[in-house]
């Protein structure tokens with residue numbers, strides 16, 4: 001069983017070096033981004049504001065909202081990358097996230113070595129990696145490049161490698177932002193099939209996306225954020241309609 005419980009979570013980004021300029025006055029009227037305030041002289045962006053959320057097995061939540069609404073910040077809090085300023089996050093189950101998918105690659109190490117490094121970083125034992133090695137390397141179709149340092153890879157080649165390792169894992173909770181942007185058309189098609197399989201295995205999934213199609217295809221409910229705060233939650237079509245409404249847009 002997997003579970004996510006988020007209680008009254010707020011996350012502030014203190015902006016070091018914003019100076020004395022009146023950032024607040026200049027930006028306050030924009031609908032984009034989290035709220036901007038000033039705390040003892042320091043400018044603070046509120047990435048998330050009083051979020052409550054409970055997800056259990058079978059839940060597939062789509063996070064939607066304007067640029068800077070807080071979608072990625074919420075994913076990062078769930079992934080444990082950020083600690084909330086206030087509130088509580090309880091996670092039961094193993095998390096795999098697509099955030100920063102290519103981060104942590106050792107540029108001087110070969111593709112093969114990076115499969116081991118990534119695997120270890122993502123919690124696999126050496127034996128588990130060995131068992132998956134052939135399947136991962138076949139999927140990348142990088143052939144002899146796997147013996148070369150990854151610094152010589154193109155961004156699409158690096159993405160193939162990162163994607164292959166990530167999707168070879170088993171996760172209880174899958175956290176995703178838009179991931180398969182890179183790669184040629186044929187690889188994207190192949191990656192989609194593998195991604196579907198990977199997603200089907202997860203017990204809980206949270207996807208942040210600007211694509212209605214992605215939300216409709218992969219999720220069974222949606223959470224609409226505005227300036228870091230929940231604005232609507234529930235059935236996908238209803239929440240997407242609220243997203244388009246004047247009430248949300250103004």
Ligand SMILES: Nc1ncnc2c1ncn2[C@@H]1O[C@H](COP(=O)(O)OP(=O)(O)OP(=O)(O)O)[C@@H](O)[C@H]1O
Nearest residue numbers: 013033034045047066067068069070071072073074
């Ligand atoms: N590292 C950071 N430092 C300071 N502020 C940040 C940082 N990351 C995000 N923010 C701020 O937090 C707010 C929420 O950003 P977030 O990236 O979560 O939005 P988002 O909904 O994922 O946006 P988008 O759709 O544009 O990707 C924004 O106002 C953004 O400026």
